[in-house]
Amino acid sequence: MSALIADLAALRQDRTPADHAALMERKADVLERIAAHTPGDADAAEVARLARERADALKPAD
Numbered sequence: 001m002s003a004l005i006a007d008l009a010a011l012r013q014d015r016t017p018a019d020h021a022a023l024m025e026r027k028a029d030v031l032e033r034i035a036a037h038t039p040g041d042a043d044a045a046e047v048a049r050l051a052r053e054r055a056d057a058l059k060p061a062d
Contacts, residue, residue, distance in 0.1 A: 004030055021058035028055040 004026050028051040035041065035048040 001030060017058075018060075021055070021060070024051070024055040024058050028052040 004023075007023055007026070028048065031044075031048040031051045035044040038044050
């Protein structure tokens with residue numbers, strides 16, 4: 001988690017689209033793990049779902 005936060009701070013200065021997409025992927029992963037550990041928390045599940053949608057939308061087309 002601390003590595004993700006540090007990377008988010010660094011991203012504000014030097015950002016490429018690929019860097020941003022990779023970081024959003026990591027963010028979605030963390031939020032999904034949090035939601036998995038709190039199965040009754042609908043808000044956590046929704047935040048994780050939205051983060052995953054955003055991360056998936058940023059992935060380059062194959």
